[in-house]
Amino acid sequence: MTRRLRWLAPALVAAVVGCGGGDTARTTEAPPANAADFLYDGNEIPEHAPARFGFGSEASEARVALWDIDVRPDGVGLPPGQGSVSEGRDVYNIHCVACHGPTGTEGPNDRLVDSEQWDDVPTTRTVGNYWPYATTLYSYIRKAMPQLTPGILTEDQVYAVIAYILYMNEIVPEDAVMNAETLPAVVMPARDKFVMDDRTGGTGVVR
Amino acid sequence: MSGSDRPKLSRRAWITTTSGAVAAGLVHTQADALRLVAEELPQQVADPTRVPGRFVSEIGSRAPAEQPRRLLRAQALSSSSRTPLADLMGVITPSDLHFERHHGGIPNIAFENHELLVHGMVDRPTVFRMSDLMRYPQVSRIRFLECSGNGGGVYSRTRMPTDVTVQQMDGLLSTSEWTGVPVSTILREVGVRPGASWILAEGGDSAVLARSVPLDKVMDDSILAYGQNGERLRPEQGYPLRLFNPGYEGNTSVKWLRRIEVTDQPTHTREETSKYTDPLGDGTVRQFSLTMDAKSVITFPSFPYALPEQGWWELRGLAWSGRGRITRVEVSTNGGRSWVDADLQGPILPKSTVRFRHLFDWRGEDTIIMSRATDETGYVQPTVQQLWEARGERTSYHQNHQRAWKIARTGEVTFGLGELV
Numbered sequence: 001m002t003r004r005l006r007w008l009a010p011a012l013v014a015a016v017v018g019c020g021g022g023d024t025a026r027t028t029e030a031p032p033a034n035a036a037d038f039l040y041d042g043n044e045i046p047e048h049a050p051a052r053f054g055f056g057s058e059a060s061e062a063r064v065a066l067w068d069i070d071v072r073p074d075g076v077g078l079p080p081g082q083g084s085v086s087e088g089r090d091v092y093n094i095h096c097v098a099c100h101g102p103t104g105t106e107g108p109n110d111r112l113v114d115s116e117q118w119d120d121v122p123t124t125r126t127v128g129n130y131w132p133y134a135t136t137l138y139s140y141i142r143k144a145m146p147q148l149t150p151g152i153l154t155e156d157q158v159y160a161v162i163a164y165i166l167y168m169n170e171i172v173p174e175d176a177v178m179n180a181e182t183l184p185a186v187v188m189p190a191r192d193k194f195v196m197d198d199r200t201g202g203t204g205v206v207r
Numbered sequence: 208m209s210g211s212d213r214p215k216l217s218r219r220a221w222i223t224t225t226s227g228a229v230a231a232g233l234v235h236t237q238a239d240a241l242r243l244v245a246e247e248l249p250q251q252v253a254d255p256t257r258v259p260g261r262f263v264s265e266i267g268s269r270a271p272a273e274q275p276r277r278l279l280r281a282q283a284l285s286s287s288s289r290t291p292l293a294d295l296m297g298v299i300t301p302s303d304l305h306f307e308r309h310h311g312g313i314p315n316i317a318f319e320n321h322e323l324l325v326h327g328m329v330d331r332p333t334v335f336r337m338s339d340l341m342r343y344p345q346v347s348r349i350r351f352l353e354c355s356g357n358g359g360g361v362y363s364r365t366r367m368p369t370d371v372t373v374q375q376m377d378g379l380l381s382t383s384e385w386t387g388v389p390v391s392t393i394l395r396e397v398g399v400r401p402g403a404s405w406i407l408a409e410g411g412d413s414a415v416l417a418r419s420v421p422l423d424k425v426m427d428d429s430i431l432a433y434g435q436n437g438e439r440l441r442p443e444q445g446y447p448l449r450l451f452n453p454g455y456e457g458n459t460s461v462k463w464l465r466r467i468e469v470t471d472q473p474t475h476t477r478e479e480t481s482k483y484t485d486p487l488g489d490g491t492v493r494q495f496s497l498t499m500d501a502k503s504v505i506t507f508p509s510f511p512y513a514l515p516e517q518g519w520w521e522l523r524g525l526a527w528s529g530r531g532r533i534t535r536v537e538v539s540t541n542g543g544r545s546w547v548d549a550d551l552q553g554p555i556l557p558k559s560t561v562r563f564r565h566l567f568d569w570r571g572e573d574t575i576i577m578s579r580a581t582d583e584t585g586y587v588q589p590t591v592q593q594l595w596e597a598r599g600e601r602t603s604y605h606q607n608h609q610r611a612w613k614i615a616r617t618g619e620v621t622f623g624l625g626e627l628v
């Protein structure tokens with residue numbers, strides 16, 4: 001707060017001088033390059049603020065567990081349970097086929113299956129040739145699929161339908177079973193193609 | 208005004224209406240009569256100085272003839288709408304015209320029931336209600352928000368349509384004054400543990416959309432926004448709470464925010480692997496391309512406008528950069544052969560759109576008009592050829608290259624990039 005007021009003061013002086021003195025404001029020493037920015041920038045909180053405000057309430061472990069539904073590539077976040085390719089075929093044909101087609105290629109929504117790999121440029125962006133981590137399937141399907149009844153699948157059903165989708169993409173064999181150990185161990189074909197953003201801005205740089 | 212121009216019909220309407228009402232016993236005071244006139248007479252009158260105007264109202268509305276509209280695109284629940292940039296002035300987007308992009312529809316969330324869970328690598332996992340968040344020191348900032356899919360897919364080397372509006376092409380861009388509490392304030396409150404380097408932000412919509420964002424970024428200038436342009440967020444903008452990451456691709460500014468997990472690695476959600484990634488044409492896929500590079504677009508004149516006559520016209524447009532302030536906008540009226548500096552309308556705020564203008568004497572010739580922005584890092588908005596060379600031709604996000612419009616001799620304006628490649 002005090003820092004902001006210090007910076008603002010010259011700008012206010014300049015404004016006052018400008019009102020009374022016609023062009024004199026232009027010859028007065030300029031305010032900070034963009035005085036208005038000091039009204040908008042900076043995350044600092046007032047100097048006399050307490051170290052902690054103490055608003056909000058403690059989140060119990062049970063509360064965190066209830067909402068902590070993401071899954072990391074190393075498998076952290078995967079629940080117990082398991083599902084096989086054959087079980088997944090049934091789940092798929094009930095819950096997924098209407099939007100993704102009988103073989104995961106027909107649509108009308110996202111194409112899921114393409115085991116054809118690519119060198120320079122992907123022609124499709126499917127689970128089989130684009131998704132870098134199999135664990136992403138778990139967190140996404142569990143929370144967001146099927147689109148009109150999200151969250152309806154059991155933990156076992158999610159494992160099963162993932163096994164079936166991976167099987168259709170020729171990534172796992174027909175007798176595969178997915179669970180918290182086997183799913184993170186699946187190596188997706190496109191994993192090593194993904195690189196971090198290297199754009200930086202700056203003169204003469206187009207990336 | 209001559210006597211014959213006097214609005215006799217209006218006078219007659221006044222008399223007829225009021226006398227009829229008096230006969231029916233409805234009018235008791237002059238105020239009643241005035242209200243009757245104001246509400247029942249047609250709004251279009253020959254001479255508004257001869258008829259009392261409408262009274263105050265609890266909520267305002269646009270002039271009836273002004274009908275700016277978002278352009279809708281809906282595929283099941285995954286839908287978007289685009290801001291009518293050509294209809295707007297200045298830099299602020301009216302909240303009801305702010306672009307939309309939803310992955311699972313717009314949820315109905317009650318302000319008093321909404322909660323934000325902050326957990327993970329923190330000392331004190333905490334649940335915040337909206338009333339808690341609103342007690343923290345507040346900030347307001349004017350910042351743009353742009354979907355990284357903006358401008359993608361409108362054309363390619365083999366498909367160069369000319370009948371494209373600026374709304375169709377770049378309408379996934381809006382600017383608002385966002386109000387909320389800095390993320391840094393909330394993370395200070397819960398105590399971030401050593402080794403933390405990312406957060407996961409998750410929404411409470413039916414897509415439960417989640418994005419990983421670098422911890423440095425959110426500590427720098429991200430806010431938990433509950434206000435937009437002086438009022439609470441609109442439902443389609445994340446009511447009652449959204450993450451707002453200035454200068455980042457819009458998808459990371461997670462709406463209906465219900466959870467932040469502090470982590471030591473990105474989570475690699477569907478929205479940062481299967482989507483919002485850029486195949487570069489060399490066998491690699493760029494991931495976490497979060498910052499929006501500098502960009503500009505001429506909004507006037509643009510398709511489908513037609514200049515009605517030769518002479519002085521003002522080219523107008525918007526420029527913005529996710530890396531800071533715009534320092535320069537140049538315009539060309541000869542297809543990029545030469546450039547002149549446009550005038551920038553201050554204040555030039557970082558990570559905000561800036562309005563630029565250039566007065567131009569159109570002599571009735573075939574003319575290609577273009578703009579290019581430079582930001583404070585020295586980065587210059589590239590040509591489409593430069594982007595193709597750097598990224599190949601198959602990326603669909605972050606299409607920030609120079610746009611072009613063609614003014615034909617007839618005055619008709621069309622999308623003109625095809626003239627240059």
